Amino acid sequence: MILRLAFGSLRARALTVGLTVLAIALSVALFLGVEKVRTGARASFADTISGTDLIVGARSGSVQLMLYSVFRIGNATNNVTWQSYQDIAARDEVDWIVPISLGDSHRQFRVMGTTPAFFEHYKYRGGRALQITPGAGLDDLYDAVIGADVAAALGYAVDDPIVVSHGLASFTEHDDQPFRVAGIIAKTGTPVDRTVIVSLQAIEAIHVDWQSGAQQPGQSTPVEQIRQMDLTPKAITAAMVGVKSRLQVFALQRWINEYPEEPLLAVLPGLALQELWQIVGLAETALVGVSAMVVVTALLGMTAMIFSSLNERRREMAIWRAMGARPGVILGLLVLEAVLMAALGALLGMALLYGALALARPLIDAAFGLWLPLDPPGLRELWGMLAVIGAAALASLLPALRAYRLSLADGMMVRI
Amino acid sequence: MPESSDLHTPAIDLTGVEFHWGRRSGFSLDVPRFQVARRESVLLLGQSGSGKSTLLSLICGIVTAQSGKVTVGGTDLATLRAGARDRFRAEQIGVIFQQFNLLPYGSVADNILLPLNFAPERRQRAGDAHAKAGHLCQALGLPSGLLASPAGRLSVGQQQRVAVARALIGNPPLIVADEPTSALDAATQDNFLGLLFEQTAEAGSALLMVSHDERLAPRFDRVLRLEDIARIERAAA
Structure with a gap:
């Protein structure tokens, strides 16, 4: 029931929550997309020659x-x-x-x-x-x-x-x-x-x-x-x-x-390719780093959004407290909301990526001779998504701790 | 009925309570002696900002007194840790606010059942909680089929009645109400109070209501003024 209420709370703020989820989704799509192009390019290079010793x-x-x-x-x-x-x-x-x-x-x-x-x-x-x-x-x-x-x-x-x-x-x-x-x-x-x-x-x-x-x-x-x-x-x-x-x-x-x-x-072609990756690796790392920063930015946006919602939600927290919820429940509730938003964002981002990939694949192939495979998400992607959700939980601890302190101070008697 | 079956144990018993919000706030509340018996209904009159809310916070275990003893249903709140006090509140006390009682995004049923999430014993007392919520709504004159609708869509009068249902579910021995009628018009007020008394009596709960409205007095077993039971000091600001 608490999960349902958390969903309800998010739905009640559909616009801001929607925008936040969209930001997370875009950043996740970018991050996974960069990863996809990177591995795709490697695979494409590696696929260029085989059977030659x-x-x-x-x-x-x-x-x-x-x-x-x-x-x-x-x-x-x-x-x-x-x-x-x-x-x-x-x-x-x-x-x-x-x-x-x-x-x-x-x-x-x-x-x-x-x-x-x-x-x-x-x-x-x-x-x-x-x-x-x-x-x-x-x-x-x-x-x-x-x-x-x-x-x-x-x-x-x-x-x-x-x-x-x-x-x-x-x-x-x-x-x-x-x-x-x-x-x-x-x-x-x-x-x-x-x-x-x-x-x-x-x-x-x-x-x-x-x-x-x-x-x-x-x-x-x-x-x-x-x-x-x-x-x-x-x-x-x-x-x-x-x-x-x-x-x-x-x-x-x-x-x-x-x-x-x-x-x-x-x-040996394989070894020479390895050497090439070592050279290209730095640029790849930079690219992955930049896209990771975009994810971090989206999560920061989410944190700011939760922070700004705290004041208008003091009344709501007082109700939870009066009903016997420990301050820890308030903290958990906010972290849960962040995790839900991040999970939604990650899933939506994945959908966006695959949608975009399905549409743009022929164009990318024509322009760069790079055929990106449309594989189901691998372990790497799943770990990436888990990392995003974990980071969201971590980031939400800041506003959640503030809510914890607020609800301790306010108790159940907020006058707004 | 809850553990302390001794019918002579008061629902609320404050003795020599001294409380202040931090040292520099200048606000302090001293209650030498205040009792509410089981099943008793008590109206506590006081102007807004007179310290009524602080007193309720003390009784609900949200804040703790610096000295003295706050006992609710025979349990000394000072002996409980913070988490246990929260649990105690969920188990033993039904709370009704002035207004904005409900989580607007939850359904009426969600709101009524909310305290049971934190009070396993009270949930057990309630039995089939969902059916019980339905009965309470019916008894409080709420249209049937309201249980599933979002609480945010209800009129203020309906919301206050849902808050009563939430306070009463699982028959907690004490109901605490903070100006529950101030957001209602005169006609609705009267109707609301009638239902509140009826259901509180049915549940066998004691009722402590704070208000500034003396017209409510005739319905109560006992009417007190805050200044009669408490000494309040505030720094000249």
Whole structure:
């Protein structure tokens, strides 16, 4: 019955209580939302590459290698010679190896040269393979397979011609050798969606007349002649490696890192990601901290609201006291009200978050390539909500203690 | 009926009571001797601000005297700790205020049953408390079906009658009323007092009412003036 009366008391002050609950709900939604985006972003990063044991590139930082080879963020400082690549490929431990050659672009999208093995071995989101629909894989020298975002952004369909630009954000076009869209990769939620994939030989072919990063003036080798040439690349940007047995990963990694002919670096994608999180972690902590402060602000608002209601409720407390309620009951009543408000706020916040998530998910995916999962609330969220409710109880102790003292002083004889 | 079955134990017995609100407030209340017998109805007359409320607070165990003895139904309140005094009040005393007696957000039934939450023995005495609340409402002339409606919607007269029902539920041996009629018009007053006396007699409770209104006097067994039983001092402010 006391619980029912507490509910009744809240209902009787529906407007102020409603606003307070709304403030708590918004703050909880923000807090959980930040948490959701944070874990979503991590999961999305972690989902981008799976099944690859080592990534090999020229010696730089492991995070940098990871970023430019898998996420197409930043650039390689150096290349890996074809000779080194072949030495690695020849190792016993190596099950498969896929070369990657980056450097050119098409509009705002990067062009990646690779071998058909890429489509076989690149796996994302726990082992899913790429699917080319519609169209087919790389067949002809001038075939290109494009990611879903490339197709959507530029309106390409299979068999459309595309021209690759030299370098990134450059005005020099490889317009003498146009490509054909051979296939479009179904949406993956990874950087592959924003990549134009061609064969390694094609990368070599469009640079036939180029030296030291510039086109030789007046030279233009006819396409027919290029097709007859040996288009084995001299260097690649990086390579993805799968080993036969996971136990061999570290041995192979050491061998590559100590490769005498050229300074190379091999990293385990998982470890490199860990390193990345350590860097990003600070910003994440700041974000979580800010959203936690918003929750604290909402709870402070609630405390202020309870404080300001105390005066007009002295009469009510006198009634409770006259009926035999100990001052402790008054204190408990106010804490109970705060807990009810916080619980309502937390639940409403959760509902808000899931509602907003359901609506905004496709938009977030389109804008940031971030697919947030709509999982049921996990243990983490529940703990978060419990923490909010606990903090509310704690915060309400301040006005509750004041009410306790007031009711001791007033007794049951308040004249208002 | 409650524990002390001795019918000669007074409902209220104050002896040599001295009370002051803190040292500097300048207000003090001395009651050499004041008694209310069981089932007796006593009207205590005094102007507002004359210390009536302080006296009621002493009797209800909300405040404690610095010296002297306050005994209610044979129990010396000074021997009880604060929590036990609150429980004692819930068990033994029905309180009716001048006005604003009810929690406006609770139903009429909630309000009537409220003291029983803090008084398990009184709850037991009441038996089927909900049915008892219904009977009391009926006896007090409240429309049936009122039990479920929110107390805040009732007229002042109805609210005061609900307050009487709340004071009487579980038959506490003492009813304390602080100017319960001052918010009512003359006609309603008379009707209200009739019902109050009738039900208090039925419950077998003693009634101590404080008021400034001498016209109420004829109904009571005994009428006293506050200044006759108490010496009150206040600093010239």
